[in-house]
Amino acid sequence: MKISLITVCYNSAETIEKTIVSVASQTYENIEYIIIDGNSKDNTLEIIQKYNNQISKWISEPDKGLYDAMNKGVNLATGDLIGILNSDDTFDSDSVIEKIANFHKENNIDASVGNIIQHRADGKIVRVYTSKYWNSEKLRIGFMPPHPSIFFKRELFNEYGGYNLGFKIGADYELITRFFLKNKIVWKYSGITTTAMLVGGLSSSGASSYKLITKEIQKALSMNGIDFSPLKIKMRFLWKIIGFLRK
Template identity: 45%
Template sequence: MKVTIITVCYNRKATIEKAIKSVLQQNYENIEYIVVDGNSTDGTKEIIESYQDRISQYISEPDSGMYDAINKGIKLATGDIIGLMHSDDEFYDSKTISRIVARFEFYTNTEGVYGNGVYVSNDAEERLIRNRIGGIFSLNKVKDGWLPLHPTVYLKKSVIDKYGLYSLNFKIASDTEFLLRYLYKYKIKMTYINVYIVKMRMGGMSTNTKRALEVLYEDYKIYKYHGLTAIQAVFLKKTIALRQYLVH
């Protein structure tokens, strides 16, 4: 079973090497690794190119944002399963992909697998800031604002081919629309794996507090578009998120 992992980036010189290394250090051999760079100018491209002999496909060109870049990666993918490794993040350990594949092989009817993740401080100490335990999948939980942590979600390519790419109508919350479309609208079969999959750094695009209001607004539009009670769903989603932060 081939697994395609996609990393998209733009001017991520400080973190891109850790992301790349965490993919290359996986003990699962049948990995197709695709890196899509948005024509970085800060030295990111040079770091990527130093690993180019171990990267399956690499392109660097201007794009229309993160989700456009992800879509480019998906179109290039030839794996049976597709997942993301964001440029600010890294896998929790070297056995992550092996565990994900084992779950797909055991539950042959499942169309997607997700797990747990942690958020750490963006410094040398990497202090634990937030703990995201996925929990067993439930459609009722989705209606009440719960979604799996996006970078822990791995989907069969056949499912993505059927239900479509990321919408470019949203700048920073298209992953919410993508997950709602797959989980709520099309009700794909999801399986939870109770292991940590990803370590995310606070301060990346998805964790930048300066974007909080824009995320709230986009989430509201997305939940409303999918016919859910938008204000309630967004409120519950943020309540769930706040409970995951750790007090130090």
């Protein structure tokens, strides 16, 4: 089983080396590693070229944003599975991809969902983001599994399409809604903690981002013909607190 890993980057010189080393250190051998750079102006390309032997394919050219770059990576991928590793993230351990491969070999599924940890720049863990209690119906109230923890069969992108460029920060939500809820793909919780993610990502930075992602969640559900309550989506932070207290 070949697993394609895609990293999208732009001016990522401060973090990209740790990400590349994290992939190169994996115990699983059948990895196709693809880097899509958005024509960086710092020394990101020098770092990529330093690890040229550990990278299967890379391109550097202007793009239309994060999700356009992800689509480029998906189009270049030839693996059985596709996973996304952001340019400021690392795998939680050197055996993550081996565990993912074994899980998919043992289960007849289209996708697996797992867990990630979120940490500050100093390494302090601030959150364990788990999919253990998640199910696809929760997309209706604004909850998705952590995107970096999902490994998809590549053929899903051929059948159902890639990331929708009509979204600024919610194209991953729309894609997951389209795959998991609209088209009801077969998935399973892996229990694997895949990724150590640096906090402060595109969709987790302040009130303005919360307002925008709320709007885009509703847009994602509407365009896929999914019934939902706008009020429940707006109040999803409250549902998180209630769920935490119940646990």
